[in-house]
Structures are given as C-alpha cells and as structure tokens.
Amino acid sequence: MYVYINGEVIKKEDVRISPFDHGFLYGLGLFETFRVYEGHPFLLDDHLERLNEGLRLLNIEVQYNRAQVYNILKTLLKKNQLTNAYVRFNVSAGNGEIGLQTDVYTEPNLIIFMKPLLSSLEIAEKEAILLKINRNTPEGSYRLKSHHYLNNVLAKREIGQEPESEGIFLNADGFLAEGIVSNLFWIKDGVLYTPSVNTGILNGITRQFVIRMAKNAGIEVIEGMFLTEQAESADEMFLTNSIQEIVAVSKFGGSQLPGNRGLTVKWFSSNYRMQRRKLWSRNGMLLEGLSEWKKK
Known part of the structure; x- marks a missing residue:
C-alpha cells in the first residue's frame, strides 16, 4: 500500500513521524474517514468542512479544499490501483517542545492512506x-x-x-x-x-x-x-x-x-x-x- 505524507507518496513501510508530534504526545490531531466510489470521494466537501472547522479550533494553521485533496486522492488511487476505497485523512499538529503549547501549530503532518473496498456492499443487519x-x-x-x-x-x-x-x-x-x-x-x-x-x-x-x-x-x-x-x-x-x-x-x-x-x-x-x-x-x-x- 502507498501512503501520502506531507507531499510525498511512499510505501506504508517507509512512513515515519516524530515522537515529538503533538498528535502523538497530546492527541492534538483530527481525521476523517470516507469512501471513494468508482473514483468519486462521496461528500468530500462536507468532510473537509468539518475537518477545517476542527483545525481552526485546535489552532492548527492549515485548511484543505476539494481541488487540492481530490488531486492527492487521484494520485493515491492510481498508485494503489484502486477505484473503490476506504480513505483515512489524518492531520496532526506536528512537532513541538515537550509540554502543552498555546501557540499556533504551523507545520502539521498530513497523512492519507486507503484500502480497497467493494463498489457495493450488502446492507448488514x-x-x-x-x-x-x-x-x-x-x-x-x-x-x-x-x-x-x-x-x-x-x-x-x-x-x-x-x-x-x-x-x-x-x-x-x-x-x-x-x-x-x-x-x-x-x-x-x-x-x-x-x-x-x-x-x-x-x-x-x-x-x-x-x-x-x-x-x-x-x-x-x-x-x-x-x-x-x-x-x-x-x-x-x-x-x-x-x-x-x-x-x-x-x-x-x-x-x-x-x-x-x-x-x-x-x-x-x-x-x-x-x-x-x-x-x-x-x-x-x-x-x-x-x-x-x-x-x-
């Protein structure tokens, strides 16, 4: 599986984040999970709206838009040879000093990964x-x-x-x-x-x-x-x-x-x-x- 991290698409085994990332140390991170159906990321705008609102609240200085994210998704889908996928879009605060931080986080870590899903699933009871x-x-x-x-x-x-x-x-x-x-x-x-x-x-x-x-x-x-x-x-x-x-x-x-x-x-x-x-x-x-x- 190939993963997107901070502008690069690399094998999942090669993904690295610092133990000083405040998403790891203090839980300062947000994520969205959604599905791609035949190349289309369903309700992507709604997921990004919720994510961006949360990022503002956590003082993480980044916002994401449809065009930017869709381009990344298309690259990842092609690299992973998928048309239908489960996607996890994860943003963590990024590295900081040990201790609680009140300043704005200006270098967050963005990690996007996906895995295959069938184009349609039977509705399970x-x-x-x-x-x-x-x-x-x-x-x-x-x-x-x-x-x-x-x-x-x-x-x-x-x-x-x-x-x-x-x-x-x-x-x-x-x-x-x-x-x-x-x-x-x-x-x-x-x-x-x-x-x-x-x-x-x-x-x-x-x-x-x-x-x-x-x-x-x-x-x-x-x-x-x-x-x-x-x-x-x-x-x-x-x-x-x-x-x-x-x-x-x-x-x-x-x-x-x-x-x-x-x-x-x-x-x-x-x-x-x-x-x-x-x-x-x-x-x-x-x-x-x-x-x-x-x-x-």
Whole structure:
C-alpha cells in the first residue's frame, strides 16, 4: 500500500513521524474517514468542512479544499490501483517542545492512506446492544473527530469483535447517545428520531446526510434527549457511518425489529446508493419520493 505524507507518496513501510508530534504526545490531531466510489470521494466537501472547522479550533494553521485533496486522492488511487476505497485523512499538529503549547501549530503532518473496498456492499443487519460504559463528554464545547479514542476502544473491548453487533452508548445523564463507530436513528409512526448533538455525540457526516435526506422527502425529524424505552418501541432502527453507510438494526434491547425488511430503511439505503457516485455535498442531493418508492 502507498501512503501520502506531507507531499510525498511512499510505501506504508517507509512512513515515519516524530515522537515529538503533538498528535502523538497530546492527541492534538483530527481525521476523517470516507469512501471513494468508482473514483468519486462521496461528500468530500462536507468532510473537509468539518475537518477545517476542527483545525481552526485546535489552532492548527492549515485548511484543505476539494481541488487540492481530490488531486492527492487521484494520485493515491492510481498508485494503489484502486477505484473503490476506504480513505483515512489524518492531520496532526506536528512537532513541538515537550509540554502543552498555546501557540499556533504551523507545520502539521498530513497523512492519507486507503484500502480497497467493494463498489457495493450488502446492507448488514446488526444487533444494537447497550453498553455498560458511558459516552465520555467532549473535550470542548462539542465533539471533534479527534485522536481521543480511548472511550471507543474500551467500549469495543466490552462488546467484542463480532461484526453483527454494535454497542450503543448512554451519556452520563442516561440519555441515548451513539454507537461505538456510528450514529443512531429510529422510526416511529413515520417520524425519524435521533439523539441530539447536545448528548455529546459526534455529528457524523452520514448522520447529517440522512437528516437532510429525510427533511427533503418531507419526513419529520426530531433530534432530542431520549431514554432507552423510547427507542425500544421503534418501528424500524438503523445505524450510520461513512464506511458502513446505512445499517439496519434487527434487535435492540428486548425488541425485535424488521432490520433489512423495513420499508423506510430500504428507502434511505436506496437513495444513499443512488447519490454516492456523484455528490460532493449533502446540499446537492436529489431524491426518489418515499411514497412512490413504497408503491413499487
């Protein structure tokens, strides 16, 4: 595998970063993960918008744009002989003295790597299992997609490696938050529910895409503070992230759910697949109507 690092494309075995990088020493780094479908980086503009906002907050003096990143991705895809790929775009603060720094970081490290993925994946069903460990609170006023992943790692150890399961966090106040690597949605009586970002969750790019998709289709969306019992009465439930896309839930708590057979989940998945080879941002989506789709 070939990796991009600070302007060079080199073999992964040759990648080196300094132990004095503050992304390593103090967790001052951000990343985005997204998929490339037949050469197209789906929702790249949205990922870069979130990344750039986080970089400003961390005082890392760099911003990235579509043209710049797309050129790097095309080079990496060609070098790795890929047209469909998982991409991790990682920015760390760069080298500094030992000790906490308040000055601007002016020489960050950019590392981009990718691995192959199939152009289309069967939508896997998962069982959503409540975790004993709570979701930690964000380090700042809201959660960044940062290097601070110990909470997620401990949660993954609690639930194990089974790919058919996803752990669901409650926050410290007992409200539903998010999955270990996903955001949570459910449908009840035609309304789409999802935990608010005020619970401390990451505002996922696919989460934002699904909310926009629902609103564009005239589906009512309620973001709020929800207890477990409110989700257990759901008609359908699904999880989202940028790699696994939209994953139906077949069981949550004591409730059996329709999983992949759910009509609304099928509609979201169908429209997602329809957009993923062309959209740069959620703002540009076109939808097949839900009522028309259900008649098929």
